[in-house]
Amino acid sequence: MSNFTDFVSQVNQSIHSVNVTELTRALLATNFTNSKLFTTSDSIFPVQISLSVILGLIPIIVFLLRRSKKNIEKPTKFEFPAPEEAKPNWKGRRLVPADIYQENDPDNIYCYCPATAQYLGKFKSNTKEEVDVAIAHCRKAQQNFYRDPEFSLKRRKVLRTLNEFIIRNQETIARVACRDSGKTMVDASMGEIMVTLEKINWILNNGEAALKPSRRPGPSSMLMKYKTAEVWYEPRGVVGALVSWNYPFHNMLNPVVAAIFSGNGIVVKCSERVRWSSEYFVNLVKTALRVCDIDDDLVQLICCWGKDGDLVSGNPGFDHLTFIGSIPVAKHVLRAASEVVTPVVVELGGKDAVLICEDYLKKKGVNGIASVVMRGTFQSAGQNCIGIERVIVSGDSDNYERFVQELAKKVATLRVGSAIDQNEEIDMGAMIMGGAKFDELESWVEEAVKHGARLLHGGKRYTHPNYPQGHYFEPTLLVDVDPTCKLATNEVFGPVLCVIHAKDDDEALNLANSTIFGLGGSVFSTNFARAKRLTAGMRAGNVAINDFATFYVCQLPFGGVGGSGYGKFGGEEGLRGLCLEKSVCYDKTSLISTSIPNVIDYPISNGKKAWKFVSALCKAGYDYSAWQRVKAVVTLAKNAN
Template identity: 45%
Template sequence: MALDFTTTQWITIGAGAIVSWLLLKWITSPSPKKFTVKVPEAADPKWTGKVLENPSIRDPSNPSTIVCYDPSTGYLIDTVPNPTVEEVKELYNRTAAAQVKWAKTTFEQRRTVLRSLLAFVLENQETICRVDCRDTGKTMIDASLGEIITTCAKLRWTIDNGESVLADDYRAPGLMMMYKHSKVVYQPLGVVSALVSWNYPFHNAIGPVISALMSGNGIIVKCSEYVAWSSKYYEQIIKTCLSVNGFDPDLVQFVPGFADVGEAVVQSGVNHVTFIGSPAVGKLVQRNASDYLVPCVLELGGKDCAILLKDSDLVQAIPVLMRGVFQNCGQNCIGIERIIVAAEIYEKVVEEMNTRIGKLRQGSILAEGEGVDCGAMTMGNQFEKLEALVQDAVSHGARLLRGGKRYHHPKHPSGQYFEPTLLADVTPEMDIANIEAFAPIMVIMKHQGPEDAVRIANLCPFGLGSSVFSADKKLAEKMCMQLKTGMANVNDFAVNYLCQGLPFGGVGISGYGRFSGKEGLRGLCVPKAFTTDRIPGVKTPIPPILDYPVQSAKKGWSFVSALNNLVYNPEVPAKVGACVDLAKANI
């Protein structure tokens, strides 16, 4: 009797099979080793400290010390010593020694460490975010979106795909070498480094560690002086994770410090540098690394554009763009800093943004607990620059509809806040359209159609990420391909980074090189070209006519030129002629 299933039944069977496979995979997967790390006292929302009247990370009376404080309240958290060059070199030596053994581990051993780390992050995400909020001034939601979800995505992708990406990669040897196996073997570089920014201290530091460990490397992470306190806690997480799984915690070092520490890391003997920061500092890192021929990946920020065509779904697009601009108070390398809107919907978009921005609330999420949309600015020395950018735009014809200046919080007078700002009628030649603000400033520009929008977008020297919003998917995709950026999204913002299989990086003054994805993982390896014999007993012979000393240069030339025609010339008559020439050359 034949079985006659309906479409619904086939779908049910298929779904059941998938669920069964996932359950089996979950049941058979090894349980990660659990561990705990002591939580810093200042991570408690009830904690308070001495209020600094004029907070600064530098203490003039003790320049070798980093002052750690809460940017949202001005509370003094701690002081951390700035490492010396000798201390950095000693850390490198310890990491290099640990890496020798780590390089011999299996991919499964490396996955074991990453599984434990993933389990810890998921179980302790609230604490991780509280530490982050205390050190940077951001909100818990901003911390979760920028620190936890991104780190979990990277861990999950690396656990699932790292081995296949780094496995021996067999390549076609070509007709001439058909008797050979040819492949690329990905070998660890040794000790790599990452000089990372302060805006997401957990993810920016842990992300490079994940890739380094999976590729068999040790790593030194130079953490920003602005997040020295939280970085020490985050370092303990990864070191404890390594220890409980039976590996040397010296494999990973976090080194918070001023610029001289970054220079010392680059000069310590590391085999690779990943730098995340500004174009100006990136150039200095590149020059420093060039003296030691150390390869660099430079991620130098962005001035990301979002283009809205006249048929954009504003119900979907506007909330996405609000998050794209004001996530972490705009302190994002792939934050939306230019919204280029079609003339037909321009005023409608400006009006809606004006209304929404006017309702944003500022403060310390740890102190207030509720009622905070935007936290503090982590760096307290940028207000004059930001106010100057806004005023320059206004002087050249832009409309300042909201904000534009430093905000003095009534509860936290020592807090570092900048008002959520809206600038309309911005034009491409204004400084605000070309200089990365890294602040809660929404810039709206007008375009007269798709070609004009692309033209305006490409006038900016930055080229990191981009977005195009339209109901016409094909048109949006075409425009994305015309934008001079390293990344693009249709009807979305920055989700390419949650697709961890994709490379991350830009063009222009946004830098060069890529991290994340296959490209990022393989970039931490030596891609060794490797050949071996395919067929037993068949090896490369040197024909007598070509053996040294060469008996006849004329016959030798006839032989190799005929051989080239035989193998590579697509014309049949040429191949036949080559066979005749080979025979003659061997007579």
């Protein structure tokens, strides 16, 4: 029975992969014919009987394995209560002035709702010692996590557990995000929850394949064809994510789930502007880790004032950093990271352009594309790194004007306010920052008008009658914008729709590529060849054809060029970027391996002979002439000893 016991052991080891091919090999490799289980004194065809049993067992075992795997990975249901401030119709005092920094208490970060100025709480800015402790705890947890024999199972289980909780608690999550960012519930669902669920499920479906060893072609020369070449993807250790404030739930969860699945620990440095919601979201993740029997130190949250950012970016404890933010801050991050030689992925701003060809407007009309542009511009009050910043319409002026008028009609209907408690119908929420940001936006609008732009709606800050301390800016539409003004060249990151007319495709492309940014873009045309040609001409890291920003939901590698940064997160490349790419080669068979010929073995006894040997070796492997290669092989044989 020992052979049968060995077989059962192999089956148990493969329970998580459910690889039918490997299972079949295990069955065939098991010597059932020598087992007492299948051998009798009057047995005439023991081999045939064994093979029949094997073939009959395969589908049964595969079914049982799959059912067992499904049960093992079943999410663990847990509860995590909503904070009082996120409950419907919560009444909180107004923070005056509505600012995260209070002069009378400079050591604390003050949190408030940008839509209502309601005070949410205050938090200490982390010190260097606290950052070091967080990294140390994270590293210890990561080492135990990755070395756990059940690592593969646990990483899947915790993602499924998070997925189940998110679906069941969508409203609570949206309320928490809205309280801290001022966006609407609908915007929170689309921009925070839906994309996070997609990320989790994409990783569950594709993550293991992306991180399995990658077989490479290996050497081109026949001299080394006995080698197998692979790339192994191993965790870096402790990774850091310095994330922006515009999507607090998404920006917390997405780097966390990628880090966990790739076997890393992660320290998230959240923005001071969303410190309150980040606390809730990280504790949500920690609870999920605990119920899945994983040390919750695997995920850490820190937050400090911008002036103290080097505590994170310059900390030698990180093995990799992802930074999401602006160019000025990125320069400080990169400077500090370079001192400790930490690799950094940098995702910065964008000035994303939508190119609309006249054929699309003629065939599809203006209403549908106008709705897409509205959503891409005004979702989350325009605070989107891949939001629509410019709309460039090519072709005749009649279609351009029809499109402009449709936009003007839609923008005029937008209702601004707080939709957190859903007591009133609201289309657009607040901006996270007011004050100086509003001064900048108003000055840019004024400059654009002076340079000939038509201001069809908005253009200034808005004092809401119910929330006078809230950070509201009017939905703004400017057309015929001069492409050289600040509004057309700088990232607005606000609810401003900028429309430009181009006479043809060449001018449209020149306009699209006229800024320092190159993050995302869209091309709309009913002629697919034309759309592909324009897409190829856009200097951007991500482009959607006849759609807006769907490249992100498709889990493609995300990142830009130029002033939009470098490196990628998301998709296969994003997961692999969190890993040490280890190049590994080994012999295909033990019958052939590398040995040093006597002629070049140290000490070299005959230099001329050694040179003749190595030069012939190069010819034998790489000369384009077959005859020269044959001659080289003869030379090798003559000079090998």
